[in-house]
Amino acid sequence: MTGLEFEKPVRELQQKIAELKNFTSTSDVDLSDEIAKLELRLKKLEDDIYNSMTPWDRVQMARHPNRPTTLDYISHLFEDFFELHGDRTYGDDAAIVAGVAKYHGVPVTVIGHQRGRDTKENIQRTFGMPHPEGYRKALRLMKQAEKFNRPIICLIDTKGAYPGKAAEERGQSEAIARNIFEMAGLHVPIICIVIGEGGSGGALALGVGDRLFMLENSTYSVISPEGAAALLWKDASLAKRAAETMKITAPDLRGLGIVDEIIPEVRGGAHRDAKRQAELIDEVLKPAIELLQTIHHDELIEQRYEKYKKIGGYADQKTGPKR
Amino acid sequence: MAIKDMFSKQKPKKRKYATIPSEAAKQDVPEGIMQKCPKCKKIMYTKELKKNLHVCLGCGYHYQMTAHERIESLLDEGSFRELDADLSTANPLNFPDYDEKIAADRKKTGLDEAIVTGVGSIEGREAVFAIMDASFRMGSMGSVVGEKIARAVEEAIRLHIPFIIFTASGGARMQEGILSLMQMAKTGAALKRLSDRGGLIISVMTHPTTGGVSASFASLGDYNFAEPGALIGFAGRRIIEQTIREKLPEDFQTAEFLLKYGQLDAVLHRSDMKEKLSFLLDIHQPGGDKK
DSSP states (O other): OOOOGGGHHHHHHHHHHHHHHHHHHHSSOOOHHHHHHHHHHHHHHHHHHHHTOOHHHHHHHHTOTTSOOHHHHHHHHOSOEEEOOOOSSSOOOTTEEEEEEEETTEEEEEEEEOOOSSHHHHHHTGGGOOOHHHHHHHHHHHHHHHHTTOOEEEEEEESOSOOOHHHHHTTHHHHHHHHHHHHTTOSSOEEEEEEEEEEHHHHHTTOOSSEEEEETTOEEESSOHHHHHHHHHSOGGGHHHHHHHTTOBHHHHHHTTOOSEEEOOOTTOGGGOHHHHHHHHHHHHHHHHHHHTTSOHHHHHHHHHHHHHTOOOEEETTTEEOO | OOHHHHHOSSOOOOOSSOOOOOHHHHSSSSTTTEEEOTTTOOEEEHHHHHHTTTBOTTTOOBOOOOHHHHHHHHSOTTOOEEEOTTEEEOOTTOOTTHHHHHHHHHHHHSOSSSEEEEEEEETTEEEEEEEEOTTTGGGOBOHHHHHHHHHHHHHHHHHTOOEEEEEEEOSBOGGGHHHHHHHHHHHHHHHHHHHHTTOOEEEEEEEEEEHHHHTTGGGOOSEEEEOTTOBEESSOHHHHHHHHTSOOOTTTTBHHHHHHTTOOSEEOOHHHHHHHHHHHHHHTTTOSOOO
């Protein structure tokens, strides 16, 4: 099992218990009392560790190589998923997957960033960092969803938009801006869920909607902690400090009024059980879609505007400080 | 040099060391009176430069303009009425040293934030103007910049007049983290509202317009323009060079580069700006009132 640094005490104790169990089964000495005691201690230790994760621990968790990706959740959450390709202008970007599916019997459009699950796939999918054609494919299919009155579900999981020469030539800025602009006015419900890393404008281009949910150990930020540390303190090794200062975790964003609800994770992280994690997502997603579908689209767009209009912290001499 | 040395066959020895002119000596020779063009090194009177809209008389280099210089040079005299001047930066994430940096830039620039918004007119035609100023925190976008733009757009909706923005920004304001990112959504959503009501949006990107600003309101005009030579792009040059491991062309991410790749309607020289904007305001009259 691949474990993270902060989980080391848990791993050590698990190992010890396994050793004792092994010893008990191969010798006459009965250690079951000790094992029971240790298992109790393990439970307490797990409680301690997973209930007091630092922002940096969560960054590690969000980047876990085995963390479930968009396609993993799609296979668990939807009955049929039919992937659709291309932006009709330039190409098909594998860093974003999109298509139509059924969700509890209701037709929906699903769009998400897609990381590779191994090196080869990561190269093909540019590590889940989209080019403009990826965003334009997403927008094309969102417009299609609007035409046929289907709710849109966006799964966010990217380090950011791809920083490349070709991406700039083809209008990375415009593609991101256009998605933000159009998503603000779509007539159908849009639900966005950050499942891993939500990196900057590259995440936001799939992230404007009626509800924003975050998995408990996902992150969402204007820049990676490494990037922030390099920019602010000229030292990328201060990433840990940046992660704490920048407020990038689900609880932080909930506190700032940006995230509507935090989706709890399987103990020890979503990668321990993707199927169970999908169920936990389902528990929050289903009622949200049902509620949003009852709202008239004019009202929906109005509420969406108000949701974003109130985000920010500034001082207004007329009305006093906000937040 | 003594007179006899002039006739000496031996040339005076070359100096063994070079004198390196100090940074201060290279630029603005006597502070304020003269200016040296950073591109062609031409030396001009500051007054002359100002009269020429802060464009180098030698090579056409477009100097950065402050928001107030822009307003003064572009809008009808006395027509500008500022909006939301009472919004100022809070430090919403309690970011270390942020308050001090803001205070220092306030003192340095005389501005409260990196943008000035208001209603004004060009040749008698009214519009809401949002003018960014890169001298304040690199023109970066935090909560105040986002809020002022959104309110200015709302004012354009209310008054049924066009919205014109001049951008100059290094991108998101790091010290406001995710709140800064969300201003992209706030401003984008506001512009969508204006657009859906038939309002005219004009964006003029000036040097520099990058990151989150380039990837939101700067790119959302019905007309997207840029000043010559302006740096415009999403990702930074260094990051891209590190990612693709090749050297980027000299003109990469300039206004001319964007024009070539179809990302702009036109590159507008500052001396043509007023005339072109006036023309567009004219053909769009009564301006955003045709719902």
